[in-house]
Amino acid sequence: MAEPTNEVASKERFFRYFQHEITALQESMQSLSSHSTTGGERNDAIEHILARISRLSSDVKDASSYIPPYDQRIYSEAISALSSKLQSIRASFAPRAKFAFKSGNGFTTQKNASAISLNDAAELASQQRMKVPGWESSAESSFATTPAELRSPAPERVDEGEEVKGFDGNDPVNKVLQAAQQATIRKPSFSQSTSVSISNHHGIHILLPSSAAHATSSGTLSNLSNCVVDMSVPTATGRPFAGLTLKNIKNSLIVCGHVNGAAHITNVSNSVIVVSARQYRMHESRHCDVYLQCSSRPIIEDCKGIQFAPLPKVYMIENDAQPENNWDQVDDFKWLKSEPSPNWSILSKHVEENVWRDVVPGAFGKGLDDILHAVNLPKA
Amino acid sequence: MRILMLGLDNAGKTTIVKRIMNEDVSSVSPTLGFIIKTIEYDGYQLNIWDVGGQKTLRTYWKNYFEKTDTLIWVVDATDRERLDDCRLELKGLLLEERLSGASLLVFKNKSDVPGSMTEDNVRTGLQLDSIKTHKWKIMPCSAMTGLNLQEGLQWVVQDAKDRLFLY
Numbered sequence A: 001m002a003e004p005t006n007e008v009a010s011k012e013r014f015f016r017y018f019q020h021e022i023t024a025l026q027e028s029m030q031s032l033s034s035h036s037t038t039g040g041e042r043n044d045a046i047e048h049i050l051a052r053i054s055r056l057s058s059d060v061k062d063a064s065s066y067i068p069p070y071d072q073r074i075y076s077e078a079i080s081a082l083s084s085k086l087q088s089i090r091a092s093f094a095p096r097a098k099f100a101f102k103s104g105n106g107f108t109t110q111k112n113a114s115a116i117s118l119n120d121a122a123e124l125a126s127q128q129r130m131k132v133p134g135w136e137s138s139a140e141s142s143f144a145t146t147p148a149e150l151r152s153p154a155p156e157r158v159d160e161g162e163e164v165k166g167f168d169g170n171d172p173v174n175k176v177l178q179a180a181q182q183a184t185i186r187k188p189s190f191s192q193s194t195s196v197s198i199s200n201h202h203g204i205h206i207l208l209p210s211s212a213a214h215a216t217s218s219g220t221l222s223n224l225s226n227c228v229v230d231m232s233v234p235t236a237t238g239r240p241f242a243g244l245t246l247k248n249i250k251n252s253l254i255v256c257g258h259v260n261g262a263a264h265i266t267n268v269s270n271s272v273i274v275v276s277a278r279q280y281r282m283h284e285s286r287h288c289d290v291y292l293q294c295s296s297r298p299i300i301e302d303c304k305g306i307q308f309a310p311l312p313k314v315y316m317i318e319n320d321a322q323p324e325n326n327w328d329q330v331d332d333f334k335w336l337k338s339e340p341s342p343n344w345s346i347l348s349k350h351v352e353e354n355v356w357r358d359v360v361p362g363a364f365g366k367g368l369d370d371i372l373h374a375v376n377l378p379k380a
Numbered sequence B: 001m002r003i004l005m006l007g008l009d010n011a012g013k014t015t016i017v018k019r020i021m022n023e024d025v026s027s028v029s030p031t032l033g034f035i036i037k038t039i040e041y042d043g044y045q046l047n048i049w050d051v052g053g054q055k056t057l058r059t060y061w062k063n064y065f066e067k068t069d070t071l072i073w074v075v076d077a078t079d080r081e082r083l084d085d086c087r088l089e090l091k092g093l094l095l096e097e098r099l100s101g102a103s104l105l106v107f108k109n110k111s112d113v114p115g116s117m118t119e120d121n122v123r124t125g126l127q128l129d130s131i132k133t134h135k136w137k138i139m140p141c142s143a144m145t146g147l148n149l150q151e152g153l154q155w156v157v158q159d160a161k162d163r164l165f166l167y
């Protein structure tokens, strides 16, 4: 990125200075109890720490010209956590407030002021922001009540793959898929495997059947172009992916379904991604529309032209109705200025619900080209 | 004691720390900078530094090396794709002078996921057996189920005790 190197250097220098200071301050606080109370030794030490905290706090203010806003926020929260830690240590010196933490074998999970959680601080700060209104649960769009068969494409266009074990290297499913390149829609069987792996395909439509449900412990999709992959059915019926990786994908529609961990996406371009995940992590990608349900803050790194929209209702399951959706609370690791990142925006022209419901599953004789076209992608 | 927790992004570092602290692990956001947590274990105060693993942040790792007693290297056992990346990053760290006195605990995280890599897979993939410069140990763990998190800290503390005894 085009950031002057001296700015980077001063940012880094400050970062190191700050880190050094809070480590030192924490250490001095921890040793406070060893200072004698006679002759005001302990009070001197406390005074000294107070002065150092307040200097650190004004240093952060002074550095605000070159420190990005989220770092400033994190620094400030760390400082206030330090102050409250000092306060609680001082309180513990008061004669009547004497108590000790037991140090047994287990964790003493003290969530007290000594736990300086910068992330918590950031989370707290984000709660102050405008909340995205929650999505109402929609009875008519529930997957759970719709048998997978009804959502499947016309039967004569379906290929049942062989049952196969293991998917590394010479992935048999990939072979099955490749052998059947002519047919429009593939429904590979993953009934013996514990993970889904789909790679090296061009111009095919893959619909993961509900029988793949127990294969969804983790998933990897890589090296695909001009494809439609729909994994929403098996992951909606109670078996979400533990984690999902998408890598090297072009001009494709990927309906990921549900991910209990992170959707980790690298080098995807000119594509549409539909996903419900706990985390959304996107790297080195260009020109994608992302329809997202995410309970944490999505992040992008080295991306350009990414447009975000909320998950279409047709893909929501009951769980999606409850947690807040942070689809538009995107953090860009490569944008440290206070203005909004130019690398992502909110998608203004959504694909209509009926397209997701009727066209994307491949029903009514809709082919690959029709589907890609319907979600605003070039034909295969 | 100062513990530095590093690893590629998405390895599960923050979730491990949250689980240890008995905090909610379901809505952890990717780490934008770093997190410091202090926990008491077996009479020791452990300062755990959890630093983000995104490429953008890896250049900052060096800012945290000083005074590290133990490096906990967290590996995502479901991420075969990046195991080699993971090996290279670790190798680089072990060459760092300022980490030369630190012990190494490799956490094979996400071991709850069926079909994830075995301890042997990771041991071989990261070429752990060729590490001669640091005392090391590998343990499968899970931030979701809590598997071996306590045992990991026990190792860290025991290792510190052993070193105190030696010098």
Ligand SMILES: Nc1nc2c(ncn2[C@@H]2O[C@H](COP(=O)(O)OP(=O)(O)O)[C@@H](O)[C@H]2O)c(=O)[nH]1
Binding pocket: A242, A260, A261, A262, A278, A279, B007, B008, B009, B010, B011, B012, B013, B014, B015, B016, B025, B028, B029, B030, B031, B053, B074, B109, B110, B111, B112, B113, B141, B142, B143, B144, B145
């Ligand atoms: N199944 C499973 N998922 C995990 C485990 N640890 C972390 N995760 C998931 O992996 C993703 C990344 O975790 P996070 O702690 O943010 O990774 P970090 O970048 O290393 O801090 C999250 O979606 C977690 O829910 C684990 O032990 N098992």
Ligand SMILES: [Mg+2]
Binding pocket: B013, B014, B015, B029, B030, B031, B050, B051, B052, B053
């Ligand atoms: Mg993290």
